[in-house]
Every structure is written in C-alpha cells, then in structure tokens.
Amino acid sequence: MAMNFRGFVPFLCLSLVVACAARPFYLLPSKIATQNRQPLQTSRPYNIAHRGSNGEIPEATAAAYMRAIAEGADFIETDILSSKDGILICFHDVTLDETTDVADHKEFADRKRTYDVQGVETTGFFPVDFTLEELKKLRVNQRYKFRDQQYNGMFSIITFEEFISIALDAPRVVGIYPEIKNPVLINQHVKWPNGKRFEDKFVETLEKYGYKGSYMSKDWLEKPLFIQSFAPTSLVYISNLTDSPKIFLIDDVTIPTQDTNQSYWEITSDKYLDFIKEYVVGIGPWKDTVVPVKDNHLQPPTDLVARAHARDLQVHPYTYRDENSFLHFDFHQDPYQEYDYWLNEIGVDGLFTDFTGSLHNFQEWTSPISQNDGKNKSKASRLLDKIGLLISAYKNG
Amino acid sequence: MNWIGIIVPFIAVSVIGGCVGRPLLHPAPIRKPLQTIRPYNIAHRGSNGELPEETLAAYRRAVQEGADFIESDILASKDGVLICFHDLTLDNTTDVAIHKQFAHRKRSYQVQGVNITGWFVVDFTFEELKLLRVKQRFGFRDQQYNGKFSLITFEEFISVALHAKRVVGIYPEIKNPVFINQHVKWSDGKKFEDKFMETLKKYGYEGSYKSKEWLKQPVFIQSFAPTSLTYIANLTDLPKVLLIADPPTRTEDTNQSFFEITSDSYFNFINKYVVGIGPSKAAILPSIDNHLSETSNTGLVAKAHAHGLQVHPYTFRNENLFLTFNFKQDPYEEYDFWINKIEVDGLFTDFAGSLHNFQEWTSEKGN
Numbered sequence: 046m047a048m049n050f051r052g053f054v055p056f057l058c059l060s061l062v063v064a065c066a067a068r069p070f071y072l073l074p075s076k077i078a079t080q081n082r083q084p085l086q087t088s089r090p091y092n093i094a095h096r097g098s099n100g101e102i103p104e105a106t107a108a109a110y111m112r113a114i115a116e117g118a119d120f121i122e123t124d125i126l127s128s129k130d131g132i133l134i135c136f137h138d139v140t141l142d143e144t145t146d147v148a149d150h151k152e153f154a155d156r157k158r159t160y161d162v163q164g165v166e167t168t169g170f171f172p173v174d175f176t177l178e179e180l181k182k183l184r185v186n187q188r189y190k191f192r193d194q195q196y197n198g199m200f201s202i203i204t205f206e207e208f209i210s211i212a213l214d215a216p217r218v219v220g221i222y223p224e225i226k227n228p229v230l231i232n233q234h235v236k237w238p239n240g241k242r243f244e245d246k247f248v249e250t251l252e253k254y255g256y257k258g259s260y261m262s263k264d265w266l267e268k269p270l271f272i273q274s275f276a277p278t279s280l281v282y283i284s285n286l287t288d289s290p291k292i293f294l295i296d297d298v299t300i301p302t303q304d305t306n307q308s309y310w311e312i313t314s315d316k317y318l319d320f321i322k323e324y325v326v327g328i329g330p331w332k333d334t335v336v337p338v339k340d341n342h343l344q345p346p347t348d349l350v351a352r353a354h355a356r357d358l359q360v361h362p363y364t365y366r367d368e369n370s371f372l373h374f375d376f377h378q379d380p381y382q383e384y385d386y387w388l389n390e391i392g393v394d395g396l397f398t399d400f401t402g403s404l405h406n407f408q409e410w411t412s413p414i415s416q417n418d419g420k421n422k423s424k425a426s427r428l429l430d431k432i433g434l435l436i437s438a439y440k441n442g
Numbered sequence: 443m444n445w446i447g448i449i450v451p452f453i454a455v456s457v458i459g460g461c462v463g464r465p466l467l468h469p470a471p472i473r474k475p476l477q478t479i480r481p482y483n484i485a486h487r488g489s490n491g492e493l494p495e496e497t498l499a500a501y502r503r504a505v506q507e508g509a510d511f512i513e514s515d516i517l518a519s520k521d522g523v524l525i526c527f528h529d530l531t532l533d534n535t536t537d538v539a540i541h542k543q544f545a546h547r548k549r550s551y552q553v554q555g556v557n558i559t560g561w562f563v564v565d566f567t568f569e570e571l572k573l574l575r576v577k578q579r580f581g582f583r584d585q586q587y588n589g590k591f592s593l594i595t596f597e598e599f600i601s602v603a604l605h606a607k608r609v610v611g612i613y614p615e616i617k618n619p620v621f622i623n624q625h626v627k628w629s630d631g632k633k634f635e636d637k638f639m640e641t642l643k644k645y646g647y648e649g650s651y652k653s654k655e656w657l658k659q660p661v662f663i664q665s666f667a668p669t670s671l672t673y674i675a676n677l678t679d680l681p682k683v684l685l686i687a688d689p690p691t692r693t694e695d696t697n698q699s700f701f702e703i704t705s706d707s708y709f710n711f712i713n714k715y716v717v718g719i720g721p722s723k724a725a726i727l728p729s730i731d732n733h734l735s736e737t738s739n740t741g742l743v744a745k746a747h748a749h750g751l752q753v754h755p756y757t758f759r760n761e762n763l764f765l766t767f768n769f770k771q772d773p774y775e776e777y778d779f780w781i782n783k784i785e786v787d788g789l790f791t792d793f794a795g796s797l798h799n800f801q802e803w804t805s806e807k808g809n
Contacts, residue, residue: 101770193767195731340586367771369761374584377492378760379796381774403772410803 083217091395092404094118100399103185105135106200110211117405122222127235132177133205140169145183163303173234220269228279229303248286260290276304290326327359343375361395474608482788483797485509491792494576496526497591501602508798511611518626523568524596531560536574564625611660619670620694639677651681667695675715686721709749718752729766754788
C-alpha cells in the first residue's frame, strides 16, 4: 500500500517516538494475562531494587526501574512525595538540589526556600513548591559522583502511577515497594480537596490499580506490594484503609520518629514491637544498627532480628551497595560476601539494594529456585538442607 | 579368655580412630590436585586485598581462599638473598622511613630510564630487611595489620605452597633483572636468573607444563624481560610466561616496543620459549571514559591463542575505582566477562577469594 508523503511524515515521527521511548508502545496497564506471567518467588529472601538500579542509572527513573526488572528484582522500591498540586511523585530527597538540574533552570531561581524538616533547617528547592508540569521540566542526575554519569540530564521525574505501570507492564510478576515519605512535611505543605491527606491519596492510587489483599493472599501474589514508612502513625492510619502488608522503617539510633518523636530504643523495644506487630508484617532497619560497626569492622550483632522473628516480623534492612567505600572490611571489598553474611548468617528476609543485579547473581548461583521450590520454605526445611550439605561435603572431603 | 583385655584396647583404638577421623591403618592422604579444567586463579601478591602484600599471612590467606597459584615478585637483597617484594624501593609498603639507622640509605638510581629516589632493597642486607615491617599499600584497604609482618624470602614463599594441604602452584617473577644484575653480584659469576633457578631446583620444581612432575609442584616463571626467559630456557623446561605492559612501555632488556613484542612474528619466535603471555588488561581492551568497548579489543587474546599461547591478564581488583562502568561496580561481572567472553586462561587477582567464589558458584551450570 503506497503511502504519500503527508502520510509518511506522521508515521516517521511516530516511529521515532517509539524508538526513542525504547519499549513496546502499548497501553498501560499490561495486556499480558496475569496467569501467564512467571510468579513472584517466595522461597528465598526478597531482592528489593532500592530506587531501581541506581548503581547504574539515575535513581527512581523509569530507566532505573526497567533495568532493575531486567536484572531480576523481586520488588522495585520508591519514595513517594508530592508536588505542589498534589500529584504523587517518585523522589527521595525533600529538595531537588542533589539529584536534578534545577539549579540550571533560571525560571525557578526564585523558588529556593528554607523549611524545618524533622527539626533541621533545610534550604533548597522543594518539590512541594513545584507543580508536576514544572517538575517534568527538570532532568535527573546520578547522585554519586563515582557512579556512571553518562545518563545525567536524560531522564525526568516520574509519578507514582508511572512507577506502578512499570511493574504491571513487566513480563513477569514484579512487586512494588513504595514509601509514604516525609508525611509530616507533605501534609504541612500540600492540601488535597475533601480533607484528604497524603496517606489517603497514597492508598487511593494503589487501589486504583487493583492492589489489595493481605500478605501472601491470592490477590497479593498477583500484585505484590509492601507499603513502607518511617512514620508509625501513617502506617496505623492506613491500616483502616487497606490490609496490604506494611513495613515499619527504622532510622539510625540518633533519629527520633518524625511524627511521634520516639527514640530508636523505644521503637525497637519488646513492648513496642508487640504493639506495632498488629499493624505491620515487618521492619526495615538501617543495617549498621542491626550489626554495629567500629573502625569499619563488624561488631557482634544485636538481637533485633531474633526479637523481630520471634514476633513473626520480617526484617528487610537497607541499604546494600557494591562500592568498597560502603563495605566493611570483614567482607573483603566483596559485595557478595556481604550478601552471604546477611542472608545466611544473620538470616534476614529481604534486602534493599542499589545493585539488584549483583544480589540476583548471588541468589541464583547459591540458592537457585528449582521447580520444586514453589512454596515458602520453612526454617526447618532450610535447616535440613544445611545438614544435608554438611554431610555430603564431609563424604566428599 | 579375659574379655576386658580385648574390649578395652578395641575401644581405645576405635576412639583414637574416630577422633582422628580416618582409618588408622591407611597411609597419609594424597593432596587434592591442582584443578586444570578452568582458568587459573592466581593470587597476585597473595590476598593483598585483605593483608599486606607478599607476606606469609597474605599467602596463607590466599591458599585458604582457594587460589590455584600464589604469585610473587622476586628481587635480591644487597647480599644476594632472593626476597619477595614488588617495588624496587621500600618506601610505599614498609616502615623503612621510621628506622633512624637507615635514614642515610636513601639513593637515586636510573630504573628503565627514569630517575627514582628512595630506599632501594639492593642497598640493604637481608638481616637489615628483616628489621622492617610491611604495611598495606592502598590507603582504602584494611590497615589493621600494618607493622605486624616482615618481608619473606623466595624460599619461605615456596614453603607456603609446599606445606599447603592441597597442591598449590607458585608463580614467581624474575623482577627487574637488569637492575638487579647491575647492583647485586653473586660469587662464581652467577646471575640473578641462575640463583632464581637454583632455588626452584633446590625444592624439586621440574618438568614441562602439565607433566607428572609439574602437576605435583606446579609453577609458572614470569618476567617482563624476554632475554631472562630465553636464558633460563637452557636451564629448565618449566613453563614460562612473558609479561607485557601497556604501550608505551618498552622491554627493559631489549628495548622493544609493545607493538613489536605482540606481533605475529614475535609470537612465532617467543612461543618456543614460553607457554603464555601475561598482558595488562588494558593491552587487551583499553577503556575510554571508564567504559570498555568490545570494538576497541586489540585482538591480542585471539592472536596469542592462535600461536598456542595462554593468556593470563593482570590485575583484577574488587574496588570500584578499578572497575569500568560496564561491570556495574560488581567484580563478579568483571570475572564473568573476562572468563566467558574474552576467554582468558588465568587471572592475576588481588582477591583470590572472590574469584574462587565466582568459579565455584558458576561452574556446575556449565557457564
């Protein structure tokens, strides 16, 4: 069928757009029937792609998330904040300064502000002072100078909905792990109609895309989800709105909770864990508080993991990074030794990693999922496996 | 019959037998042989990612971690003792600067056309060198062992390998032979290369590559100086490896360029003397803006393989500053690439443990 020139130009433009978008040009959410997709693995600890594969590509961008999925992540993780006009976006910092080119945009030069953020006077360009349209003009940069800079200025900030659609679009079942981030600050600066709060809009967005069901339910396995937050009242609040599983994040020992001003010692006490376990399925602590560090060497571990596990609380520590500046000397500058220690000696249930590909390699090479491992492996059967390996090593030794 | 006289010794023997963990009457177990089916894991200066380089501790750690070969640089002290040490000067990796009695020993010498100032190993007797303590070369590695270990001799290095519970090969280098022969003289006209070979022969190292003798005590002799290798070819048929530095470095003995010693005609000549080459990684695949490009592959590996030469590139390190971005700051991705895409035959690594993990974890899958 011949195409005249006038018809050809739009076709050419469309092809360019398709090629540039670099992924199949079809409507979202995915048209692939859910039952045909490879399910979420649940027989070994979760590989949680912290801000996507941001070791390689600027954090929390579509490209970083798609790379993470290609590399085998079980979950893609993000921090949810809000724009001035109440659109939920994927962005980690309360200011745009470190990871965007906002400083290059002369039209925004007058937007710099100083706000109190969790008791700290913070100056910068705040997302809550920009509409989504304005935020979309910015381009994201790699946060760390020692990582690949070649994608700086190429990608934009994405919305919560765009993030969700990346997971739903994936060729296999990939879970999402969004954070209700800085809710105290967001609710101070952004107002939604009908008296809705940040937490309401957050849950609304998830429900819009069909996320529901308690941990390991049929609904949950089709669309896996963990909701995380440092603010316990936000988690307690949304418990009335959804039974999707929630994770209570725990910051360093010096940082009190932003909403209830409770210390690390209080929120990790037996009494508090007994309370919070009614609302969450697990905790997400900073790894150096689980196993303290001195002179870049590990000290004896605390009992936090044992006390959490005794209450059926999962433990998903953050954050694992390949660069040797983040690795304690016990690991010999080898990120796989770190994974080995945390998965096999400390026995955690998931890991937030900037290098989902490395974690995936480690897990595939040392604990591949066979056809028979469909069910959630109990601790007892894992112990039997270890005994079996010990015996066979002795026989062959 | 007094049954106690039978039962008690029987129980005693069983207890001993049980405790020893193996039948009492069998001979000592044969050591697990060198693996020869996958690329060699060569512990470059021992596990110096964790412990100061070229110390007993670094070599023992490397053996523990699964190295196939432990590697060393051989130099000579003023009184002709062969020692394990990489630099010609003691400045960067020892505490020589704090020894007041050696303050006046600083010298300036020409080394391969460059003026170098420092405390040179060739100006210290072995007894004096033993007074020094070794430290970790890189500031970003574990400093906790600084000042604890001393320099070792070639013979002490060999004994680490011979005492290992499994067969571990050695990979010593005839290092800076031009300089050493200029500054150190041995009795009866012997050269550095002669003393080097004497030491190996003393400990029973002999045999061509993969011969029965070689498999019992594996060794590769390496050098940047081709004439040293052709010289010792008359003394031994032990396998030798020609090291190749990046351009614009020229060979210290024959002043030949990189391009000359990697040419087809040169390989045609040298493959009568060596079983392989040890090039820098950049000589095979240069990087641009910290990215490797397959299109800039110099073809060195293919050429070497075509001439029947093994390729053992140096040096693999875990720290991200040594990794190009292609590898996503993951040292195992680098091993995967060099072993499975470039198909080298051995790797000099500062992290024998990491390479061992990679090879063990990926071997069953037929990767």
